[in-house]
Amino acid sequence: MLNNKTIAVVVPAYNEQDQISMVLKSMPSFVDRIVVVNDFSKDITTTVVKEFINASQNVSSLQLNSNLEKDLSGMYNRANVLLQQYNKDEIKRFIPHNIETLHPETSRIILINHLKNGGVGAAIATGYKWCKDHDIDCTAVMAGDGQMDPDELESICKPVVFETIDYVKGNRLIHRSSWLTIPRVRYFGNSVLSILTKIASGYWHVSDTQTGYTAISNRALNAIPLFKIYKRYGMPNDMLVKLNIAFCTIKEVEIKPVYAIGEKSKMNVFKVLFPIMWLLGKLFVKRLWNKYLLRDFHPLFLFYNISFVLGIIAIPYGIKILIHVLNQTDVNPVTLLAFIFLIISSLQALLFAMWMDIQDNERLYKN
Numbered sequence: 001m002l003n004n005k006t007i008a009v010v011v012p013a014y015n016e017q018d019q020i021s022m023v024l025k026s027m028p029s030f031v032d033r034i035v036v037v038n039d040f041s042k043d044i045t046t047t048v049v050k051e052f053i054n055a056s057q058n059v060s061s062l063q064l065n066s067n068l069e070k071d072l073s074g075m076y077n078r079a080n081v082l083l084q085q086y087n088k089d090e091i092k093r094f095i096p097h098n099i100e101t102l103h104p105e106t107s108r109i110i111l112i113n114h115l116k117n118g119g120v121g122a123a124i125a126t127g128y129k130w131c132k133d134h135d136i137d138c139t140a141v142m143a144g145d146g147q148m149d150p151d152e153l154e155s156i157c158k159p160v161v162f163e164t165i166d167y168v169k170g171n172r173l174i175h176r177s178s179w180l181t182i183p184r185v186r187y188f189g190n191s192v193l194s195i196l197t198k199i200a201s202g203y204w205h206v207s208d209t210q211t212g213y214t215a216i217s218n219r220a221l222n223a224i225p226l227f228k229i230y231k232r233y234g235m236p237n238d239m240l241v242k243l244n245i246a247f248c249t250i251k252e253v254e255i256k257p258v259y260a261i262g263e264k265s266k267m268n269v270f271k272v273l274f275p276i277m278w279l280l281g282k283l284f285v286k287r288l289w290n291k292y293l294l295r296d297f298h299p300l301f302l303f304y305n306i307s308f309v310l311g312i313i314a315i316p317y318g319i320k321i322l323i324h325v326l327n328q329t330d331v332n333p334v335t336l337l338a339f340i341f342l343i344i345s346s347l348q349a350l351l352f353a354m355w356m357d358i359q360d361n362e363r364l365y366k367n
Contacts, residue, residue: 001062002154002162005138006064007031008031008033008131008139008140009031009141009153010139011036011037012120013039013049014041015045016045017045017047020036021052023146023150024049024052026150027153028150028154032062032064032136033109033136034110035127037123037127038113039114040118046111050111060107060108064104066133067087067134087132091129094226095116095118095123095126097112097114099111114126120232120233128229129226129227132221132226137218138160138218140153141214141215152255155253155255160216163251165217165249165251166219166220166249166250167239167248168253169211170208170213170214172211172256173208175254175256181256181257194210197209200287201237201244202360203240204361209236211236211255214239224248228242232272233272234272234275234279234280237283251365288305300353303350307350308346310349311342313342314343314346317339318343
């Protein structure tokens with residue numbers, strides 16, 4: 001525990017038979033529960049975790065009971081009863097899984113096995129669900145490949161337990177060694193996605209959006225639909241959008257980049273870059289409609305959409321001008337003026353919308 005708050009760490013693992021024991025062994029003592037989610041590994045990850053559990057005492061002095069079994073009888077508790085039933089039923093929306101640990105209420109290490117491969121995001125979502133159902137105050141995520149320094153876990157969790165921040169993420173890009181340590185291709189891909197994620201998520205000050213070293217509060221876990229978390233490598237980007245729509249506060253903590261410790265990367269930067277960019281485009285539209293129209297109207301919704309509409313209308317004029325230029329013929333002055341007017345108006349509306357967006361979300365980013 002930290003500051004009398006319960007701490008859990010979700011460890012998503014896929015084919016981590018060589019690294020998972022090191023991760024479990026190095027877990028700090030203040031961690032109350034280690035929730036290992038084996039994402040249908042093809043190797044013996046499950047066997048290795050079970051052997052580690054059998055070789056250790058795997059007993060926690062802190063007993064945790066599921067809030068799904070609480071007695072909520074009473075004439076004024078109908079809303080809570082309905083919510084409890086919803087939380088029971090939503091398990092069907094997660095990747096099918098089995099909880100292998102016989103006594104999770106008193107065991108420190110909880111092993112959950114997916115019955116089919118879902119992706120890293122799906123594994124984290126399953127771990128989040130277990131922690132939400134057991135009222136964990138602060139839930140961190142540490143990858144099963146050992147790329148996250150356990151000595152930095154406390155600094156990741158502290159803003160949640162001491163400052164009531166909703167979501168804390170590590171930032172490797174602000175560490176002095178980042179340019180020396182992070183492979184160039186990954187650094188470039190991360191930087192591009194960080195810029196796009198700023199726009200899509202509304203957290204305009206964040207960077208290193210692809211890091212998975214995070215901590216989330218119990219309030220935030222209950223504020224977002226966990227079963228809708230993006231199941232693959234775009235999960236960190238999707239999380240930021242969902243948290244922003246729910247008005248959750250965020251803070252970044254400097255962490256060191258960790259590479260070449262025996263891990264084997266399963267991510268192809270160029271393979272995931274464009275799908276995540278497409279995902280971010282959809283998430284941006286979703287954030288605008290959900291946060292600034294359906295939940296609470298804001299003028300930036302109009303400015304963004306006016307900008308998009310004017311930009312689309314300008315395209316045919318731009319094509320006509322381009323055809324004239326390629327054919328070396330005179331451009332109709334009316335066409336040229338219309339194109340210039342539409343483009344300038346579109347850019348002005350876009351800049352107004354972005355400025356309002358930055359101002360509105362300033363309150364959610366904590367230094």
